[in-house]
Amino acid sequence: MSHRRAALVGAGHTRFGALDEGPRKLLRDAVDRAFESVDRGMPRGQVDEAFLASLGFSGWQLGNASALLAEEAGTHQIPVTRVENACASSGFALRAAVRAIESGQCDRVLVAGLEKMTDAPSRRRRYWLGVSGDTEWERLAGLTFAGVYALMASRYLHDYSAPREALAEVAVKNHENGALNPNAHFQKPVSREKALSAPMVADPLRLMDCCPVSDGAAALLLVGEEHARSYTDSPVFVAGTGAGSDSLALQDRESLVHLAATRRAADEAFRHAGFERKAVSFLEVHDCFTIAELLAIEDLGFAKAGQAGRLTLSGATRRDGSLPVNPDGGLKAKGHPIGATGASQVYEVFLQLRGQAGARQLKSPTKALTHNVGGSGASATVTLFTAG
Amino acid sequence: MVRKLSRGAIIRGSGRRGSLDVENVDEDQLTLAVAAVEALRRGGAGIGRPGTDRIELVGAFPELVHWALPEALGLSPGIVHHHSAGRVGLASAVPAASAPDSQGSSLLIAADLNLSSKSGPHNAADGAAALAFLFEETPGATLRVWRPSAGTTSADPHEAARISLGATEEQLRGLPIHVLQAPGIPMEVLRVKGSHPGSSPLELETLPDSYEGVGFPQSVGPAMELRALCEAAQRGEIAVLATPTPNAPAALFVATSDGETRWRGAWKGRPHSEGPKGSREPGVEPPDLAAVSEGAYVPYARYRENLPGRWRLAADRCGACGHFTFPRRARCRHCAASDRLEAVELPREGLIVEAVTKVHPGAQPTEFDPYVESEGSYSVVLARAGPEVRLTLQFAGPPPEIAIGDRVDTELRRLYAMEGEWRYGLKATLPHAE
């Protein structure tokens, strides 16, 4: 590698779910755990710069929320920037941190993702779900994200004659993984029958096809690669990052059954990393709805168009399969605190590549991919990691 | 030149009767009026800018109709003239619509929502309906209005015909006059015997108190009588409609026809004695309108700015590469050129469904809570309106049996309320009958 790589030396994660803790406490806990996870410790004063990822759900501290991170992390007066790209906020915050390190401008960077969603009354909560879609032409035609992804699912099932069971299988598999994740919102397996008969939300998506509304936070500590060994013997290196964007509204996109932003992000990340897709041990993809996991597997280049359903039904994406996907339970079972999700995916990579994932530990993974999508695909990031 | 009545169309709102102002939460006089004119257009009527220079409205329309109706129809602003509801309004709207003051055509639109509890027995009707007439300088029915002077207790069809048509007694002698008598006007009000011995024979016809078993809201019933008058004029030489007005025993509408008057649109409805009454008072806005405004915010100025796109599918066609851009972005979405953009309107009918979902209660944006509380689930389609353009459209009415590849049309409907105002836009409908 000619450029300076970023290395992940610490990661922290709160429980995800409907929690009593408020946003400040969640942020504090995630950051504290990230510092505690650094094997040889890191004084807080060493952090150069920080990024806070949050949508600002419910309107609590909508503006200038970045200051919260400095306060709660105890890293007073360092520059903090809030990054907001909807559900991909912390994917983009991570990208900003990695670039700050790769460019040599920073040596030690903190990334935190946060969302507190369940303390608002249900009406306000429903209002905030979907504020990141196209407001004028999509939301005000009666769609929230469930409806937008349902349109994609209807087209996907139609175009590829894909079995409806493939969607259910994503939920079953992710709940099975979530059952082994003590931080997950849902920690119980779900039967195929239950997944296929859950109440309809937006045809063809049922309740079991949708991720929950969750509270939670996750935090990451990254350093320049030459400093990594002073913090841990087993750093995780960022091998490549990629990102992309697309039209806000589905109606303006070239295709209804793939996300161009994901494709671009993946191509850029692999080009940057210099290794092939077949080298990747497992994927952490953005499964806000079950259909999204199928689209992700295809758009990231791990299955041909229309084939991700069959791949999933074959068991290949289970933890013991040839391409494990979302071993932590994914957004579907682990939960989806919007701003925290991208960082949470990286937390799982940190554990898995260091052999610390406990009951859900994969068999000696060496390389991993995280994929974080904003809204219905208006923005996406892909990050590739290599065990140190 | 006198503009003549050349064609008409009637539109009835769908949905439940007698409830929520009134037929459906997403319909009102504005949307019905637009639908009636669109039905005329489907029948081949040439209504367009700058050809149509007057719109005469009969009925209680919302204030916004003055700018919203021309905007929705793609007509010049400021051409709307408002008349009061019912027969009185019709009596002033007909002369205005046929006024010989310019070269264009004019529209007469009567529309009403559920006013049954406040109107007379013969036009008592729950529901919503609109009727649109096109007046133009083509063969058709010449319409005139004649009102007996105040204080008289009877109305004379002979006199009405003679004065209205500018004819002499001699010219009228022997010509049969077809007299249509609106329900609710007693026979003795008409001076039908004795006054003109040897004059024209009168053919009397009493109009039914409902049409095809259905009554009409206040302004539409009289407009339907007008339709019957024009049909009679096509069959005979002279037709006179006697219809009660508050200030006189009868207004007499006189029609002669010098050509074919084509009528389109079918009345579909149920007898007004059937069906449950809704619980809401007529004209009451959906509850909680202010609270709904916490929804994803589109400032009113941006809503107005985008109306040509939202209501008429105004798009740009790129002169450099030929691609369409919708909504308009002042730049070609394909090649990014910003000059040589040509304004076009995309077809509002025959869109092809590319994806469909049914949104179940709870999955709707909060702006749609009143709609869901009133109507339940709704469908949303992504439909292709041209080679490079798709639209996201809520489906009007209950979720239909519809699949990818099916054809849909569009209609203007209420979408949602914000800051106490209804916002309107196109919704998908099943294909309109030819």
Ligand SMILES: [Zn+2]
């Ligand atoms: Zn172009």
